[in-house]
Amino acid sequence: MEITDIHATPGYSGFFFDDQRAIKQGAQQDGFTYDGDPVTDGFDEIRQAGETIVVDVELADGTHHRGDCAAVQYSGAGGRDPLFKAEEYVPVVEGAVTEAFVGRDARSFLENADALEELMVDGGRLHTAIRYGVSQALLAAAAHAEGTTMTDVMADALGTDPATEPVPVFGQSGDARYINTEKMFIKGVPVLPHALINSVEKIGQEGETLLEYVEWLRERSQELGPDGYEPRFHIDVYGMIGEVFGAPYDREEVVDYFGALEEAAAPYPLQIEGPMDVGDREGQIESMVELRQGLADAGVNVDLVADEWCNTFEDVQAFVDAGAADLVQVKTPDLGSVHRSGQAVRYCEGTDTRAYLGGTCNETETSARACAHVALATNAAQVLAKPGMGFDEGYMIVENEMRRTVARRAREQQLADTDEITADD
Structure with missing residues (x-):
């Protein structure tokens, strides 16, 4: 079943982005926020609202399958990718990413996920948050196309035998x-x-x-x-x-x-x-x-x-x-x-x-x-x-x-x- 389109919508994530370096350097909490100036590139405040891009992969049968781009609370710290600002990356998802995946077979999850990892835009790899969210949508789309669970699609891709009880x-x-x-x-x-x-x-x-x-x-x-x-x-x-x-x-x-x-x-x-x-x-x-x-x-x-x-x-x-x-x-x-x-x-x-x-x-x-x-x-x-x-x-x-x-x-x-x-x- 072919991928026919990919849509991207800015949204909120489940918590906040925090400037870890500023906090470790002694920034004091003021209620739920922090006093002081951020020190990590990209931050406007020490604590600011978390963001996501809601990704929908559309298939030839008219169904839509979702993944959410997300980055960690302490973005930009410890060698991680920079702060993820959704509005800046929507054009990347609806542009280069969509162009790369429209027409692909949704059932080929591993091939699609590997292609996503290798995709270069403006000479660099996609932000980790984009790869994370788009791959979730590709996984959900593959499960739908195969009529099975995302667990089974992932297990087939990795060559594993899934757990028969919930993981702790x-x-x-x-x-x-x-x-x-x-x-x-x-x-x-x-x-x-x-x-x-x-x-x-x-x-x-x-x-x-x-x-x-x-x-x-x-x-x-x-x-x-x-x-x-x-x-x-x-x-x-x-x-x-x-x-x-x-x-x-x-x-x-x-x-x-x-x-x-x-x-x-x-x-x-x-x-x-x-x-x-x-x-x-x-x-x-x-x-x-x-x-x-x-x-x-x-x-x-x-x-x-x-x-x-x-x-x-x-x-x-x-x-x-x-x-x-x-x-x-x-x-x-x-x-x-x-x-x-x-x-x-x-x-x-x-x-x-x-x-x-x-x-x-x-x-x-x-x-x-x-x-x-x-x-x-x-x-x-x-x-x-x-x-x-x-x-x-x-x-x-x-x-x-x-x-x-x-x-x-x-x-x-x-x-x-x-x-x-x-x-x-």
Whole structure:
């Protein structure tokens, strides 16, 4: 079935763009905004409304299939593409992208997605947000043309056997790290709470505030969680442990702090994302390896999660090859086309690094649903609840999409098995 047109409409995403450098340099919150001037190119304010381009791929049968272009909350930081402004990129989608794909067979998802990754405009590759959104629409169009699920299309493209149960969902609390986390406990969310520890104030001058928070997580989970609840705690510290303690990261003071965090979380496992941010990929890898080895030598069982400077498929490869993390976040908007995220998850297979299919609060319900299918197709270790920072909505979207798909695939398999038995008789 041919692609006949592609349409692009500016819209809003599920959260905001934040100037991470300005925040790390001490910008103070004023209600929901921040005081001060932005320091990252492209920003007009330290916090500004998130944007998306709603992409519709039109097929010859008159149907339209949607994908949403999205970029991460901290755009322009850590080696990422610059701030995504929808109005600037609508002409690119309705121009060069449309010209490249009209007339193509919608069923050829992998071929189309690869062509999208290779498409050059004005001498450069498309912004990651464009590749991300258009590829979602191509995936949805392929599923429609084939009469199957996006999970099956992605699995065929990657050569995988999809998960038969929903992938564990990772809930993010935003700054409401107590109220939203209590919601997660009540719902029995398997991985939580993210917690948004992005300032020295939130971690404590000597790390004491985070330590108290982890103790609270353990105690409150036991009070509110369902019977048999065994959560995995995952906290993103945005490099703040490095800010508080500094290098080298395998020294006794740092390792002892991680040991205290492990003890505070026990008996539940603990994952710390982005323990430091040293400013470049190679330095980040070296520092993560140093810390990971120090923890291993001391018998401290806290998993490290790579995020900063682990943006592209090539970055994921570099972190995995170096053994720099127990998990790598596959930050879906930063990898471009959604199949590249699937390939990144697959790259972790056979290594001692697990794949966390992440993304950002600053996405949409459409991109979140597409990622739920990538998670199922690859059987990732965990998948992020998104978009937004309210928790409930993102969790509902991702969890329900996976449950719906697993149930549909089970029904279709049962029918196929029944038809096969009937044919044999």
